[in-house]
Amino acid sequence: MLEIKDxxxxxxxxxxxxxIFLNMGPGELIGxxxxxxxxxxxxxxxxxxxxxxxxxxxxxxEPITRRNIARxxxxxxxxxFFPGLSAKGHSDFxxxxxxxxxxxxxxxxxxxFELPLSTPLRSFSTGQKNQFEVIMALSxxxxxxxxxxxxxxxxxxxxxxxxxxxLGILEPTETIMLxxxxxxxxxxxxxxxxxxxxGTIIGDKKASELxxxxxxxxxxxxxxxxxxxxxxxxxxxxxxxxxx
Amino acid sequence: xxxxxxxxxxxxxxxxxxxxxxxxxxxxxKKLFCQLVIILLIAGLFAFLSFLTGYSxxxxxxxxxxxxxxxLREGAxxxxxxxxxxxxxxxxxxxxxxxxxxxxxxxxxSFRRESRSIYLMKRLPKDEVLRRSFALPxxxxxxxxxLAVLLANLCVAIYVHQTPPQALPEQVRLWSYDYxxxxxx
Numbered sequence: 001m002l003e004i005k006d007x008x009x010x011x012x013x014x015x016x017x018x019x020i021f022l023n024m025g026p027g028e029l030i031g032x033x034x035x036x037x038x039x040x041x042x043x044x045x046x047x048x049x050x051x052x053x054x055x056x057x058x059x060x061x062e063p064i065t066r067r068n069i070a071r072x073x074x075x076x077x078x079x080x081f082f083p084g085l086s087a088k089g090h091s092d093f094x095x096x097x098x099x100x101x102x103x104x105x106x107x108x109x110x111x112x113f114e115l116p117l118s119t120p121l122r123s124f125s126t127g128q129k130n131q132f133e134v135i136m137a138l139s140x141x142x143x144x145x146x147x148x149x150x151x152x153x154x155x156x157x158x159x160x161x162x163x164x165x166x167l168g169i170l171e172p173t174e175t176i177m178l179x180x181x182x183x184x185x186x187x188x189x190x191x192x193x194x195x196x197x198x199g200t201i202i203g204d205k206k207a208s209e210l211x212x213x214x215x216x217x218x219x220x221x222x223x224x225x226x227x228x229x230x231x232x233x234x235x236x237x238x239x240x241x242x243x244x
Numbered sequence: 245x246x247x248x249x250x251x252x253x254x255x256x257x258x259x260x261x262x263x264x265x266x267x268x269x270x271x272x273x274k275k276l277f278c279q280l281v282i283i284l285l286i287a288g289l290f291a292f293l294s295f296l297t298g299y300s301x302x303x304x305x306x307x308x309x310x311x312x313x314x315x316l317r318e319g320a321x322x323x324x325x326x327x328x329x330x331x332x333x334x335x336x337x338x339x340x341x342x343x344x345x346x347x348x349x350x351x352x353x354s355f356r357r358e359s360r361s362i363y364l365m366k367r368l369p370k371d372e373v374l375r376r377s378f379a380l381p382x383x384x385x386x387x388x389x390x391l392a393v394l395l396a397n398l399c400v401a402i403y404v405h406q407t408p409p410q411a412l413p414e415q416v417r418l419w420s421y422d423y424x425x426x427x428x429x
Contacts, residue, residue: 050363069367080363084270093269097368120270122358 001025002047002144002175007055009042016042017199020055024144027172031186032179033221034196040179041076043196044146048074059144070098073142075133077149083122087115090136100141105169109135112165113158127154134162138169147178156185163189187217195224266379268354269361273380276347280384283343287336288391294332295399299406302328306411322411325403329396337392341385348381 007020017039024030034040046053049064059068074080081090087110094101110117113131115124121132134150151159159182167189170176180186193210195203203224210220221227253261260274267273302323307314355362355373365373404416 048363048366050366066368066370072367074363074367076360076363078363079359080361081359082268082270082361082364083358084268084272086270089270097372 001060003056003058003061004043004047005056005058007043007046007053007057009039009046009051009053015199017046017053017196019200022194022201022204024175024177026143026175028175028192029170029190030175030177030192030194031183031190031217032177032194032196033181033183034179038196039199040196041148042199044074044076044148044177044179047146048072070100070140071143073137073140073145075137075145075147075150077130077133077152079129079133081121081129081132081136084120086118086120087132088117090121090132091139094136094140098140102139102141106135106139108169109138109165112161127158130154131158131162138166143173144175144177147176147180149179149181151180151182159185183221184218190217193217193220195221197225263380266375268351268376271351271354277380277384280344280347280380281387284340284384284388284391287340287388288395291329291332291336291392292395292399294336295329295395296402298323298328298331299399299403303407306408316408316411320411321413322403322407324413325400325416328403329399333392333396337388340388344381344384344388347384348378351380352377 002024004020004022007022008018009016020043032040032043042051045051047057047064049057049069057064059071062068064072082093085093091103091106094106095103113128113135115128115132115135121129124132130151131154134147137145137147137150151162163186166176178186178190191207193203193205193207194201203220205220207217210216215223222229259277263273263277267276306316306320306322308317309315352373355365355377362373365376404412
């Protein structure tokens, strides 16, 4: 269980995230949603210890240190691979450093995305780089896989197939936290939605609960964010009235 | 390179194998190592030539010409060896050391360039980033130190051997007696 208690992170005087309480259990597929600047990336970086924060993040009761951090992996749109190293080189590196590295999964995903094995990563296209980033996060052998906008720049065909594949390869103990703006695309794939707004969590609901309520993810998000469907029409009307 | 083949590796292959594991993954460590060696050789050459130039001038002023013959001036004493080595050694090797430190800093920064591979490195043991950033510059510094010691010995040997004994400073004369015995052994 990954437990986040009273997590707050300031950048200067501005709180990027504050009062975050969140538990992530084994096997959950969590969607982390929020507008740009809501604090999704900061939250993930705090969990991974990539930035300092107040509060606590524990993994099965233990603080996250170098001893247990290999149980977490991270796929980020900033990319965390070595640009001059080939995919094969990365595989060798992970095998050497992560005892639970999943080589079979790596090979299967490389085949699926048809990525070259021996070309340095810097020569990959942006889409290929994103795919590779996700492949390594999934192959590290981590229990908690954090993905921050992993598919920015990928075409829809690759994304949809990938979600299906992901559902097929994940083991019951593997937990995924996926931050994305592509809400509709992942709505059938995630089983819990966490909504973050201006640095704090404003909603946390399981897909099964939404189903019981006869609602869906999109509706839940719109409701939680006080989405006003008439605001576009209103804005256009105002422009019209003002003589453009 | 496979671990099982390690015993069959030549020293150069061993060096490359070591550097591969102790430099930022994907970096061109062979090229960087060769560049550092070339820069070190240039630094060494500069230091040595500076000494030789200074030494030949210092030696020239020891003599005077008498009826077309070169004669040692009476009471003439050659310049102190520390002074002769000062310019070359104190410029070349500290500059080389600063360059090595710069290489280390650049390698450390490389984990944040083009991508954020530092995020991955932070999931590894703590010394991994520092080791991969500074192992090669440290080796280069040690090589630099070894070359400096070697060249300093060579300069001393030239200074002691090529200067007429009566023109050597008193302290060197006494010391060189022991030194020459040591060298001749």
